[in-house]
Amino acid sequence: MIRVAGPSATVHVDGTPVEASFTPRLPGGPAVAGDRVDVDLRAGTGVVKAVRPRRTLLSRGEFSTRNRARPLVANADLLIVVAAAADPPFRPRFVDRYLVAGEFGGLDCALVITKMDLSHDAELIARAAQVYGDVGYPVITGSSDDPGTVARVRDLIGGRAAALCGHSGVGKSSLTRGLTGVARAVGDVSRRVGKGRHTTTDPRFIPMPGGGAVVDTAGVRTFYVPPMDPEDLAHGFPEIQAAAAGCRFRGCRHGGEAGCAVPGNVSPGRLDSYRRLLASIVT
Ligand SMILES: Nc1nc2c(ncn2[C@@H]2O[C@H](COP(=O)(O)OP(=O)(O)O)[C@@H](O)[C@H]2O)c(=O)[nH]1
Numbered sequence: 306m307i308r309v310a311g312p313s314a315t316v317h318v319d320g321t322p323v324e325a326s327f328t329p330r331l332p333g334g335p336a337v338a339g340d341r342v343d344v345d346l347r348a349g350t351g352v353v354k355a356v357r358p359r360r361t362l363l364s365r366g367e368f369s370t371r372n373r374a375r376p377l378v379a380n381a382d383l384l385i386v387v388a389a390a391a392d393p394p395f396r397p398r399f400v401d402r403y404l405v406a407g408e409f410g411g412l413d414c415a416l417v418i419t420k421m422d423l424s425h426d427a428e429l430i431a432r433a434a435q436v437y438g439d440v441g442y443p444v445i446t447g448s449s450d451d452p453g454t455v456a457r458v459r460d461l462i463g464g465r466a467a468a469l470c471g472h473s474g475v476g477k478s479s480l481t482r483g484l485t486g487v488a489r490a491v492g493d494v495s496r497r498v499g500k501g502r503h504t505t506t507d508p509r510f511i512p513m514p515g516g517g518a519v520v521d522t523a524g525v526r527t528f529y530v531p532p533m534d535p536e537d538l539a540h541g542f543p544e545i546q547a548a549a550a551g552c553r554f555r556g557c558r559h560g561g562e563a564g565c566a567v568p569g570n571v572s573p574g575r576l577d578s579y580r581r582l583l584a585s586i587v588t
């Protein structure tokens with residue numbers, strides 16, 4: 306496992322953290338949290354020589370969906386999309402984009418809705434929990450500081466490696482603290498690199514007592530799904546994929562074609578997300 310901070314990284318070698326730099330034009334890179342890497346230790350400090358093939362990779366579109374993919378977390382088993390019932394407001398279309406990125410990266414996905422203790426639109430949240438639960442995603446509603454909620458999230462993770470993603474302020478760091486006992490700064494660590502506007506973060510997996518690990522990723526204001534084909538996009542909506550079996554034409558993109566079986570069989574909001582994303586990836 307690796308923790309990346311700009312030009313250097315902390316690599317765990319047989320459980321011992323070793324500071325390391327990167328070889329130029331790192332094969333398989335850039336390295337991100339969760340990567341397994343080959344390290345040369347002969348030089349006193351480590352040199353990361355290559356990134357090993359990834360089992361899963363969570364990534365996002367850089368600047369836009371049509372731009373290149375930016376890797377975020379490698380080798381996580383589970384993506385936990387964290388969204389607040391209120392403050393910031395619950396945005397299902399944002400949740401959908403994260404789920405698409407998770408499915409695309411080969412991760413299992415789940416939804417945790419926090420801040421249920423705050424005043425919120427109970428009907429909206431209940432409906433959302435129903436919609437995502439019907440798709441097949443585990444849904445947990447509660448509060449980040451509530452031990453019962455934390456216990457349910459811990460059970461969901463089991464012994465796996467989970468990435469917590471979502472808007473800034475939804476409770477990712479609070480949950481991470483509850484799950485691991487490690488208090489990271491509230492508000493994600495981000496630093497300026499060079500003099501450009503490019504910022505980087507150094508998320509890392511933190512082990513949970515009793516097994517499993519979580520990585521608390523930086524909250525983003527806008528989340529773009531990574532570049533992908535329409536087929537991959539449909540795969541990111543399992544219920545649309547399932548309903549598509551009834552479409553008249555093979556290769557139907559469910560964008561309003563004759564004989565499309567998807568509208569009426571899936572949640573209108575989810576279909577809206579799918580169509581917006583389809584428009585964003587098809588030029
Ligand atoms: N009332 C309430 N406050 C919460 C909850 N989760 C997080 N907060 C608060 O919301 C703020 C942002 O939480 P933080 O964990 O830093 O969110 P992050 O940006 O997603 O990491 C902090 O002041 C937390 O105490 C929750 O479930 N209920």
Ligand SMILES: [Mg+2]
Nearest residue numbers: 477478492493
């Ligand atoms: Mg945070």
Ligand SMILES: [Zn+2]
Nearest residue numbers: 552557559565
């Ligand atoms: Zn269709």
